[in-house]
Amino acid sequence: MQVFAVHGPGEPVKEIEVPTPELAGKEVIVHITHSGVCHSDVHCQEGHFDLGSAGKLPIAASGVQWPAVFGHEIVGTVVAAGPEATVQPGDTQYIVFPWIGCGKCQACREDRENYCPRGRNLSVGLRGGFAREVWVPDERYLIELGDLDPAWGATLACSGVTSYSAVNKVLPRGEEDVVAVIGAGGVGLMAVAILNALGHQKIAVVDVSDENLEIAKKLGATITFNSKVENPTAGLIEAAGGKIAAAIDFVNNGATASMALGALQKGGQLVSVGLFGGEHTYPTTLLALQVFTIQGNFVGSLPELKAVVELARTHDLPQLPIVELPLSADNINASLEDLAAGKSRGRTVLVAD
Ligand SMILES: [Zn+2]
Ligand SMILES: [Zn+2]
Incomplete structure (x- = not known):
């Protein structure tokens, strides 16, 4: 060979x-x-x-x-x-x-x-x-x-299944619950489309590029927020109309992880996906009092790949x-x-x- x-x-x-x-x-x-x-x-x-x-x-x-x-x-x-x-x-x-x-x-x-x-x-x-x-x-x-x-099908085995698996970890959520997608690059935009295809209502998208945020709107984002501001946590909460239920962090550096944790409501969930490197410190007492879940996500399982391929057949994914x-x-x-x-x-x- x-x-x-x-x-x-x-x-x-x-x-x-x-x-x-x-x-x-x-x-x-x-x-x-x-x-x-x-x-x-x-x-x-x-x-x-x-x-x-x-x-x-x-x-x-x-x-x-x-x-x-x-x-x-x-x-x-x-x-x-x-x-x-x-x-x-x-x-x-x-x-x-x-x-x-x-x-x-x-x-x-x-x-x-x-x-x-x-x-x-x-x-x-x-x-x-x-x-x-x-x-x-x-x-x-x-x-x-x-x-x-076939070229796009190949990418479903990595970026597609990663997006699907991350979304799968935060759904189902109630219709009032805001799910934020941080990072509107390829994998993040796919997550927005999957959230939309699976019927989730309130999808907030955070990025530093207005151009990417515009694309996210077309794929189903209901709230967009450019985080190039002095206090991104407060900005995200304001844009979302209150604290958010879950965040999927496709950047996952120190700044984005801190912004996400700061914006979560009680019982909130952070799914860490990006491999950009960084770290965050957060008061451990608050993790307990706020009943947070922080979970990593790396690629996805065989059933999840089958599910995203099926979704690609039946929905207009980007x-x-x-x-x-x-x-x-x-x-x-x-x-x-x-x-x-x-x-x-x-x-x-x-x-x-
Ligand atoms: Zn890959
Ligand atoms: Zn094994």
Whole structure:
């Protein structure tokens, strides 16, 4: 199999050949037609996540072995299947669920593989989507693409399922309850559209760009707030007409987390999603007195990906501008560099010939 591997932290990808495994059980090999490039691939290539003053979290701690094959937004066709698989090699395109667990622990048995302590995500524990082909340990991780656009379908496996899973954590909520989405970039805007599609009424969107806030309004935001003000917490409460029931923080730095906690009503819920780095301090007594819940969100589960794919089929979810480039080492490297430099507009999806 041809893969585009990174040989160590900070190295560019190079195309190399790795052995094609003999397939057992329900294992499949997927020929990749579309492979999205995500900002977390940049962190992976750099070799660490930024933890603010707590330093850096090396990705080797997550099970990455060099040379590593990153990329986790995969659409492709089955080219080979194990003896027990029911899926047939052919032209049918599938979205590949990448957040694969050990299959044995409590979380995995409950279909919450993204909570598995021994996760083997495609691109971390297992080789990922910067490749011509990818080995997938079970056909159950394939979701039929149907008539969705394949480049956009690939991104549902990451930004789509992340948004859905975060929204899923704060719903259902009463009709008076304001749910705030902080950060109206791609993932945040998707969350706004999902909240709207799931029938939530009061959706507040916070960003520092009026342009992004205008897009959010078109997707269902009922309240918008530009947080480039002296006291963003007070500003958010005022814009929302009172304290808010829940906040989903797609930025998740010290400033946004503090703003969200300050704006929550009693029993409020903060879901932390962004990986921008930072920290917050908050009076622990108030956490108790205000009965707050603070919860992290990282990607999503297989049932959640299936749900967001279904939602994409039945609702008009926003499709971010996607740049399609031929799948090659040069284009992967250029895309990662652009993302790292903040030069990327929308998503880049690599398309195999
Ligand atoms: Zn991603
Ligand atoms: Zn597990």
